[in-house]
Amino acid sequence: MYSGKLVMAQLFDHLPMHTFRRCVAKYPSKYPVLKFSHFDQFACMAFAQLTYRESLRDIEICLRAHNSKLYHLGIRGRVSRSTLADANETRDAHIYEDFALALIKTARKLYAGDSFAVDIDNTVYALDTTTIDLCLSLFPWARFRKNKAAVRLHTLLDLRGNIPSFILISDGKLHDIHVLDHLIYEPGSFYVMDRGFIDFSRLYHLHNAQAFFVIRAKKNLQYRRLYSQPIDKETGLRCDQTIVMTGTNTQNSYPVPLRRVKFYDAEQDRLFVFLTNNLDLPAITITQLYKSRWQVELFFKWIKQHLRIKAFFGTSENAVRTQIWIAISVYVLVAIVKKRLHIDASLYTMLQALSLALFEKSTINQIVENIGDEPCESVNSNQLNLFD
Template sequence: MYSGPLVFSQVMDHLPLHTFRRCVARYQGERYVKQFRCLDQYLAMAFAQLTYRESLRDIEACLRAQQSKLYHMGLRCTRVARNTLSKANERRDWRIYADFAHALIRIARPLYADEDLGLSLDNTVYALDATTIDLCLSLFPWALFPATKSAAKLHTLLDLRGNIPTFVHISDGKLHDVNVLDILLPEPGAFYIMDRGYVDFRRLFTLHTAGAFFVIRAKSNTKYRRRYSQPVDKSGGVRCDQTIVLTGVDSASTYPQPLRRVKYHDTPSGKTFNFLTNNFAIPAQTLADLYRYRWQVELFFKWIKQHLRIKSFFGTSENALKSQIWIALSVYVLVAIIKKRLEIRADLYTILQILSLTLFERTPLIQLLTNDPHITEAPGIPNQLNLFDNLTGQ
């Protein structure tokens, strides 16, 4: 019979704990802490994410039922009280878990760098969008949106190779989506796919001067003048491919360079789209296909809202909310890392469902997630004599 570590411990073994300790030291996360360390807090919150716990009382009850296994899970405390966990979420700097999540992202991205997008394009492709998380006004008065209710916004830059979030900014609901472009550090040569909400030609020109490319839907009131048109094959949906200059009162001065306008008709939906980009090299059809991949970020938001604990929160302060979201995202990235490292074919949803029911079992993780017939018996101790063999030899 296999007597190795718990499944939870095997999952957490993929964490770079030396990096975690540096993040804790950077923000003095364990100053005046005697028992409940930051790692204990992270493991308890990760347990809540993997097992779909609904409240602090729920976490406390489940961990108390498995109190004899807390040490084997990596928790150095004898029990996890909901009051202790609540205070830790409220007081310990959320930037500890934000920095740690970014460290996991840096590990995950090279693992998915060779993912095929289905396009003849070697550039990195990002999708930028935001989603709103509705909150209760009486519990979260600090997150007004706009004045009569509360909400938090999750601004996310998603690497479409592997659907790994590379940039996340959590704000209250009042922050407009386009303002995130002021925080974003453009990557030269990368493509940024955005919806009409990000049309701000001053900020788009900043992307252009940084050497990055953007693909964005044009607003209906965008004023421009056509310089010349390229011949197009209209059998594929592309209706025109033009080089234009902006003629609006503000846009002409904030974006003085020519732009490329591609008009595309989507036959299945019957809709016509006008795309603007600063890239004049890729084919017009590839440009339209790139924008179609922007929907991956919408699917990402839908997925994490359904399968991570980021809609019901264990604390009401801004620090507690951000800590929970960053830990949830780090768990998502951790599972993505395990999927690649162990070469698991199952999708992330299936992996999370399996883990949610087996965290306290002592089964090899690779066997659990792949159903491979691995050896489940614990290896014998080589220097241990067999009593019955010795009796037989006498």
């Protein structure tokens, strides 16, 4: 019988604690740390994510029920609702942002060799935004509309492994196109976006960075066709054109030729028009790249369903950002553990199993293997399995 560490302690063993301490040192705080350290805060919030806790009091009661085991998880301080609330309000959320980004860097290396649905060697990113609705009276700093508040999660997802490589948390007023100003483009990589990100001056900057984009065109696009490539209409393609912009502003914003690909999706009975600055790939590959963008939609739906980012434990901007970044850290941590331990089960299965076994003394592999994927499939055939 296994008599080693608790399951939650095994998870925490995969955390780079030297990196965590550097993040803490980077943002000094006057809030006392001797009685309740930064890692105490992180561990409590991670526990809330892994076990789907509903409130700070819920966290306090559940952790105190295992009070004798908390020391083995690295939690040295006394867990209380007020202490955790004060830490979330006071300690700089950038600590957990930097730590999450460090975990993302580790995870991307582990998943870099994963296969991709499209036969292409380039790195492919999907860029999209999701909105998390809030109550305006409780979150006045996040005003979105006249009677509504929201925060927006702008995410650049690496489609090899579905690991977010860039995340920006903003209030509801930030338009999608401004997210492009925060990106550092990788030469040779593809950036797949919906038409909400169309801004030709910014796309031209991406082009000059020697990166590629695939984006849906708007209906009012003004252009002139230079020539057309032959196509096979049986594949769903309707045209493959090289064009130049003729709009009053767009011809100056994007002065070089673009590629326009029209595709008919028989399943949805819809026509799609894509723009790209890549003139070499087959037109059907361009359509496949855009179709792969759906993975970022699944990512948003997945984290909203399985992590605590729709109901918040604090109402300040710092508390909200802290909770979101720790939720992302938990998502990436479980992905790292899945890859390092060579676990075949889906991420959903792992989280469901771990949520009930954090204080058991079994190996993570044993916990997951005892469950398998079949019960999850029978409950919901549409379950999102990002890591299958």
